[in-house]
Amino acid sequence: MKQYQLYTTMGAGFESVVAKELNTLGYETRTENGRVFFQGGQTDIVKTNLWLRTADRVKILLKEFKATDFDTLYNEVYELDWAALLPVDAKFPVQGRSVRSKLHSEPGIQSIVKKAIVNKMAQQYHRRGFLPESGNEYPLDVHLYKDTARISLDTTGASLFKRGYRIEHGGAPLKENFAASLLKLTPYDGSHPLIDPMTGSGTLAIEAALIAKNIAPGTWRKFAFDGFDWFDPKLHDVALAEAKSKEKALESPILASDIDQSILEIAKLNANNAGVLQDIDFKQVAVKDFTTDLKNGVIIANPPYGKRLKDKESVAELYHQMGTVFQKYPDFSQYYLVGDPDFEKEFGKRATKKRKLFNGNLRVDFYQYWANKK
Known part of the structure; x- marks a missing residue:
């Protein structure tokens, strides 16, 4: 089974809490500000989304590179094999964030990344620059920090705090x-x-x-990976049944x-x-x-x-x-x-x-x- 560089995001100040949870689930971790990294395959993507109580999201790091100009950003994104990740009708919103980097326009960053993916997929799927984006969602994210760009695929979808049990809430509830x-x-x-x-x-x-x-906190909900066409659909059901037995x-x-x-x-x-x-x-x-x-x-x-x-x-x-x-x-x-x-x-x-x-x-x-x- 293919292994990925995975990472979780979390609220400020909770990195050590999330790292400890991942360690308890059996993963070796590396922590940096706002992220905890670990390795895993599809089974681990399911397991961590289902069981993590304290994290926000589980993401696949697709690529990391230096980018101080838009040409470099475009070329590095274009080089990825997007057809292996996204079907021709994939809906792929791109979220962009930039902190202390030469490329600081977040709308500009999003636009260039989106353009690079569209052009690469048009070439791979033999389309003339038009993609319908009528299918399942593959949430993408580009983050620049000190001129280092990270391109990621979000496997979670709606944040993990959205367990699915809280229909009603008071004035200012805790997530x-x-x-x-x-x-x-x-x-x-x-x-x-x-x-x-x-x-x-x-x-x-x-x-x-x-x-x-x-009780696994993700018991009541679906995740973004449930809609990925290359993701084994049996894994979620197996993990859920195992969680119920525990x-x-x-x-x-x-x-x-x-x-x-x-x-x-x-x-x-x-x-x-x-x-x-x-x-x-x-x-x-x-x-x-x-x-x-x-x-x-x-x-x-x-x-x-x-x-x-x-x-x-x-x-x-x-x-x-x-x-x-x-x-x-x-x-x-x-x-x-x-x-x-x-x-x-x-x-x-x-x-x-x-x-x-x-x-x-x-x-x-x-x-x-x-x-x-x-």
């Missing part, structure tokens, strides 16, 4: 792979209780249940609460779509009224950020309530994703560790309070 990445930064593996006391649309609790039950029962409780009953109904719908509704105990509870008899677990939350001025006072009060309530549970490791630099002051305790992250374009901190081990 599914972002939530999974936060969980991977905790010791959570399903063997101890997990509590999400501000669950919103339920993403953290649902991703925790998927981890605990060893699912297991929940070992320890998962609690998800929120003050808002209407958003809890949305969370339940999402959990039902993910097949884990019976595994999560949903309750309408305000933070100030929260209590639990559970011990030695993980508390994780994405509380409101209070970015609007009128919200700041109520959010500060919420953070104070969190400190009062959750500091009563020192045997729980606690993790809070917050956009307020004054969080520790309001919470009433300095974090063991703080990690800078970006939730979309919003700069946030992941405050980590490690459990007191007796």
